[in-house]
Amino acid sequence: MxxxxxxxxxxxxxxxxxxxxxxxxxxxxxxxxxxxxxxxxxxxxxxxxxxxxxxxxxxxxxxxxxxxxxxxxxxxxxxxxMDALRGRHDARLCIGVTPWLARTLLPEVVLQFRQRLPSIRLELFEALQAVALPRLRDGQMDCAIGPLPGDLSNQEFHWQPLFSHACQVIARHGHPALRAQSLAELLEQDWVVNYSPASYRQVLNALFARHGLNIAPERLVCAQSVALLAGLVQAGMLSYGPEPLLLCPDFAGKAQALPLRERLEDITIGVIGRQGRVHGYAASCFIACLQQTLRQRMRSARPEDRALARMLTLRF
Structure with a gap:
């Protein structure tokens, strides 16, 4: 061939x-x-x-x-x-990044990457599944940094774990549901969550079915951006998502996790790429910058970094 x-x-x-x-x-x-x-x-x-x-x-x-x-x-x-490394013209690197990471660590990662490879033309997407997976499949996106969806075939994608974190039920400050102790008390609330059509059942199982609960489908509103999700949480809806989301500007000081007795699942975040496709030099450099930033934040004494360090467990 x-x-x-x-x-x-x-x-x-x-x-x-x-x-x-x-x-x-x-x-x-x-x-x-x-x-x-x-x-x-x-x-x-x-x-x-x-x-x-x-x-x-x-x-x-x-x-x-x-x-x-x-x-x-x-x-x-x-x-x-190769042309970019020879200084001839710009090369392109396209990466999807899970939304909360984009609002916390990403600026520092990008600055480090730009210092190392200033000639690379960088394109970033929020790595919501509905956006990232089609681009990974057709080769438009080099890799995505996010959770590995449970319905993906191992023969289609490869995955390199980076860190894990807990997921939480989130409500705005002062919400009446903050007094709840169990998910069973929240089935009559309206929820806003992010999911793709393929991950809908996965979200329902992670939040309700695995605890023996069912919720009316119309109670769940799907938001395809963090800004939409944050706005609806402030309007009074509950949400379910990664604990580090609470450190993002959209949520910090405005929302909190509910202290429920149910143990919600942990999520591992990693680098997702096409099976059989090796990360290029630029993509490997970006991943190395992210790993370096994570290590630095985990050792930092700043209060915001210590809060993040308490939420993350490194897997590399």
Whole structure:
């Protein structure tokens, strides 16, 4: 399997035919046809269905196309990164970051990273599952820093643990529910949580079902940003999420955890990447900056850092 053959497959899928693929690649139609025939012979599978108006990919062709796009993107990233290290032009690093981390440690991590690799063009997303996972799958995002969703296949993603923390039920200061001692007393409250369609059952199980409880689905409002979540908590809704969220500017001094008798689950945060895709030099550097910042904060005597250190257990 050669890169030129995979590029021909991508161009055919994008252009819809041999002629358009040849034009996109700057090759002759004969060269593109030969590359695709050799690819089919190598795989011993029919990858194309040829017809009078062009060609389309078969099911095996579509399966190979997914890998071809990832390989092509990875090679382009490698070339960009090497050029950046030679000082020729900017390379791009795209990383998703779990929201509470973005509002606490991220600025320090980014400043360290910029000192080490100033020529890298950095793009950051809040690593909500609905945003990060599609970008990881198609190669647009290099890696994401967040919890590993329980419904992800180990064959699809690899995961490098960084630290763990507890999850808590959260309410604004002065909320009547602060007197509650059990989750069973909170089933008639309105809740705001973050989840994707795939993680909805996972959230329900973590918060209610594992304690033998059920809540009416309409009681749960889904918020796809921390700002939305914080606003609805201040409006009187309860929330459930990572304990360090209470240190973020949106919540610090405005909300607190409920001292419930149920033991809520701990979450491990790690680096999520595509299986079989090695972190590039820039991504590895960013991860190292995050690890260094975590170690520094865990040793710091500042009150805010000591509060964070009490919430985190390092896993590296």
């Amino acid at each position: 050669k890169l030129q053959q995979l590029q021909a497959l991508i161009a055919l899928a994008d252009g819809g035919g041999i002629r358009a693929a040849a034009r996109m690649l700057g090759l002759s139609q004969a060269a593109v046809s030969k590359a695709l025939r050799e690819l089919e012979a190598d795989q011993q599978l029919p990858l194309l269905q040829r017809h009078a108006s062009g060609a389309r990919l078969t099911e095996p062709g579509q399966a190979l196309l997914t890998h071809a796009r990832q390989i092509s993107t990875q090679i382009e990233r490698a070339r960009d990164e």
